[in-house]
Amino acid sequence: MGRIKKYQEVQGVITVEMAYLMPIIFIVFVLIVYTSFYYHDKQILIGAATETATVGAQQKRWPGESVDAEQFCRERIGEKLILFAETEVTTAVTKEWVDVDIYARKKKMKLHIRQRAPVVNPEKKIRRKAILEKAIKNSESE
Numbered sequence: 001m002g003r004i005k006k007y008q009e010v011q012g013v014i015t016v017e018m019a020y021l022m023p024i025i026f027i028v029f030v031l032i033v034y035t036s037f038y039y040h041d042k043q044i045l046i047g048a049a050t051e052t053a054t055v056g057a058q059q060k061r062w063p064g065e066s067v068d069a070e071q072f073c074r075e076r077i078g079e080k081l082i083l084f085a086e087t088e089v090t091t092a093v094t095k096e097w098v099d100v101d102i103y104a105r106k107k108k109m110k111l112h113i114r115q116r117a118p119v120v121n122p123e124k125k126i127r128r129k130a131i132l133e134k135a136i137k138n139s140e141s142e
Helices: 002-061 069-077 122-141
Strands: 086-093 097-106 109-118
Touching (some): 069 097
Antiparallel strands (some): 086 097
Protein backbone atom coordinates (compact mmCIF):
# COMPACT_ATOMS: atom_id res chain seq x y z
CA MET A 1 0.00 0.00 0.00
CA GLY A 2 2.86 2.39 0.71
CA ARG A 3 4.32 1.96 -2.77
CA ILE A 4 1.06 2.94 -4.46
CA LYS A 5 0.68 6.06 -2.33
CA LYS A 6 4.27 7.13 -3.09
CA TYR A 7 3.68 6.55 -6.85
CA GLN A 8 0.52 8.68 -6.79
CA GLU A 9 2.32 11.53 -5.01
CA VAL A 10 5.02 11.61 -7.69
CA GLN A 11 2.43 11.77 -10.46
CA GLY A 12 0.67 14.63 -8.72
CA VAL A 13 3.89 16.64 -8.50
CA ILE A 14 4.47 16.32 -12.25
CA THR A 15 0.90 17.42 -12.95
CA VAL A 16 1.31 20.54 -10.82
CA GLU A 17 4.64 21.38 -12.47
CA MET A 18 3.14 20.95 -15.95
CA ALA A 19 0.22 23.19 -14.96
CA TYR A 20 2.75 25.98 -14.42
CA LEU A 21 5.02 25.08 -17.32
CA MET A 22 2.53 24.60 -20.19
CA PRO A 23 1.19 28.20 -20.24
CA ILE A 24 4.76 29.48 -20.34
CA ILE A 25 5.61 27.16 -23.25
CA PHE A 26 2.42 28.23 -25.04
CA ILE A 27 3.17 31.95 -24.56
CA VAL A 28 6.73 31.50 -25.87
CA PHE A 29 5.38 29.64 -28.92
CA VAL A 30 2.82 32.38 -29.64
CA LEU A 31 5.49 35.08 -29.28
CA ILE A 32 7.75 33.25 -31.74
CA VAL A 33 4.90 32.95 -34.26
CA TYR A 34 3.93 36.63 -33.89
CA THR A 35 7.56 37.70 -34.27
CA SER A 36 7.99 35.67 -37.44
CA PHE A 37 4.73 37.11 -38.86
CA TYR A 38 5.92 40.63 -37.99
CA TYR A 39 9.22 40.23 -39.82
CA HIS A 40 7.50 38.49 -42.76
CA ASP A 41 5.13 41.43 -43.21
CA LYS A 42 7.95 43.92 -42.70
CA GLN A 43 10.00 42.37 -45.51
CA ILE A 44 7.00 42.35 -47.86
CA LEU A 45 6.33 46.03 -47.15
CA ILE A 46 10.01 46.95 -47.63
CA GLY A 47 10.07 45.15 -50.97
CA ALA A 48 6.84 46.77 -52.16
CA ALA A 49 8.02 50.24 -51.10
CA THR A 50 11.40 49.80 -52.79
CA GLU A 51 9.83 48.56 -56.01
CA THR A 52 7.29 51.40 -56.00
CA ALA A 53 9.98 54.04 -55.43
CA THR A 54 12.12 52.60 -58.23
CA VAL A 55 9.22 52.43 -60.69
CA GLY A 56 8.18 55.96 -59.71
CA ALA A 57 11.70 57.25 -60.36
CA GLN A 58 11.73 55.59 -63.77
CA GLN A 59 8.28 56.98 -64.59
CA LYS A 60 9.51 60.47 -63.69
CA ARG A 61 12.16 60.18 -66.42
CA TRP A 62 9.55 59.53 -69.12
CA PRO A 63 6.71 62.00 -68.56
CA GLY A 64 4.49 60.49 -71.29
CA GLU A 65 3.81 57.37 -69.23
CA SER A 66 2.08 57.56 -65.88
CA VAL A 67 1.25 54.97 -63.27
CA ASP A 68 -0.51 55.67 -59.99
CA ALA A 69 2.26 54.83 -57.52
CA GLU A 70 -0.06 54.24 -54.57
CA GLN A 71 -2.20 51.82 -56.56
CA PHE A 72 0.94 50.09 -57.84
CA CYS A 73 2.15 49.65 -54.25
CA ARG A 74 -1.21 48.28 -53.10
CA GLU A 75 -1.10 45.75 -55.95
CA ARG A 76 2.38 44.69 -54.86
CA ILE A 77 1.24 44.22 -51.27
CA GLY A 78 -1.94 42.45 -52.33
CA GLU A 79 -3.06 39.71 -49.97
CA LYS A 80 0.47 38.81 -48.89
CA LEU A 81 0.33 40.27 -45.39
CA ILE A 82 -0.35 37.89 -42.52
CA LEU A 83 -0.36 40.06 -39.42
CA PHE A 84 -1.00 43.65 -40.51
CA ALA A 85 -4.40 44.04 -42.11
CA GLU A 86 -4.58 47.84 -42.18
CA THR A 87 -2.07 49.64 -44.42
CA GLU A 88 -1.80 53.22 -45.63
CA VAL A 89 0.39 54.18 -48.59
CA THR A 90 1.55 57.72 -49.41
CA THR A 91 3.91 58.82 -52.15
CA ALA A 92 5.69 62.11 -52.74
CA VAL A 93 7.46 62.96 -55.99
CA THR A 94 9.92 65.84 -56.11
CA LYS A 95 12.42 66.92 -58.74
CA GLU A 96 15.19 64.77 -57.27
CA TRP A 97 13.48 62.07 -55.20
CA VAL A 98 10.52 59.71 -55.10
CA ASP A 99 9.46 58.95 -51.52
CA VAL A 100 7.16 56.09 -50.55
CA ASP A 101 5.80 55.82 -47.00
CA ILE A 102 3.84 52.80 -45.81
CA TYR A 103 2.12 52.74 -42.43
CA ALA A 104 0.78 49.42 -41.17
CA ARG A 105 -0.89 48.70 -37.86
CA LYS A 106 -2.73 46.06 -35.94
CA LYS A 107 -4.02 46.97 -32.50
CA LYS A 108 -1.00 48.35 -30.62
CA MET A 109 1.63 47.19 -33.12
CA LYS A 110 2.68 49.78 -35.67
CA LEU A 111 5.12 49.65 -38.55
CA HIS A 112 6.43 52.51 -40.68
CA ILE A 113 8.43 51.87 -43.85
CA ARG A 114 10.05 54.69 -45.85
CA GLN A 115 11.92 54.16 -49.10
CA ARG A 116 13.50 56.77 -51.38
CA ALA A 117 14.74 56.49 -54.92
CA PRO A 118 16.67 59.22 -56.74
CA VAL A 119 15.39 60.48 -60.06
CA VAL A 120 18.43 60.22 -62.29
CA ASN A 121 18.79 61.47 -65.83
CA PRO A 122 21.97 59.89 -67.16
CA GLU A 123 21.19 60.83 -70.76
CA LYS A 124 21.30 64.54 -69.85
CA LYS A 125 24.70 64.12 -68.21
CA ILE A 126 26.02 62.17 -71.18
CA ARG A 127 24.80 64.85 -73.61
CA ARG A 128 26.28 67.58 -71.43
CA LYS A 129 29.61 65.74 -71.41
CA ALA A 130 29.57 65.47 -75.22
CA ILE A 131 28.80 69.20 -75.55
CA LEU A 132 31.65 70.06 -73.16
CA GLU A 133 34.08 67.86 -75.09
CA LYS A 134 33.10 69.61 -78.34
CA ALA A 135 33.56 73.01 -76.71
CA ILE A 136 37.02 72.00 -75.47
CA LYS A 137 38.04 70.78 -78.94
CA ASN A 138 36.75 73.99 -80.54
CA SER A 139 38.63 76.17 -78.05
CA GLU A 140 41.85 74.18 -78.60
CA SER A 141 41.60 74.43 -82.39
CA GLU A 142 41.15 78.22 -82.30
